Amino acid sequence: MLDMWGYERNLTMEVRKMTITRNVDQALYVIPEGSGFSFDRLDRLAVEMGKPTIDRALRGTLSGYYAYAALLNEAKATGQRFSCDLTPQLIGLEGHRVSVETVYDGYRRFIVGKSTGWMPIHLEIARRNSSGGRSADRRYTRVTDLGRVR
Secondary structure (H helix, E strand, O other): OEOOOOOEOOOOOEEOOEEOEEEOOOOEEEEOOOEEEEHHHHHHHHHHHOOOOOOHHHOOOHHHHHHHHHHHHHHHHHOOOOOOOOOHHHOOOOOEEEEEEEOOOOEEEEEEEEOOOOOOOEEEEOOOOOOOOEEOOOOEEEEEEEEEOO
16 A cells, blocks of 8 residues: 555555654553653644644544644644743743753753754753753743842
C-alpha cells in the first residue's frame, strides 16, 4: 500500500523512508533524527491556530501522525510565530535571572532565554556569556524573578 507521498509503508509507520515510532508512556511520536512531538504539544498548537485537536482515538496511530504532520506544515506556511510551546510561567521573564523549583524537587537558577523560529521555546541559560542553554521545563513548582540581567 502506498502512502500520500507515494512511498510504501509498513506497520512500523514508515514515512518518507523514515520509521516513525511512538512512545505511548510519554505520549510522543519519535522521529529518527532525534526529535519528537508530544501529543499534548501538537494539541496546544491546534488550539492556538483555532483548529480542532486530533481525536484522542487517533493519538499514536499513523493516521494521527499524518494529521499532526499536516498541522505542522500548515503552521509553518502561515509565517506566524506560535507561543504554544513557551513555558507559561516564564512568559514576560525573558532576559531575567530566575530561581525555580522543579516538579522533581530540584532547584536551579538561570537566565530565561527564548529560541528563534516559528514555534519558539524558552531556554535555561546558565550565564550572561553563555552561547545557549537547555530547553526549559514545561512547568515548575515555583518561579522567583531575581531581576533583569544587565
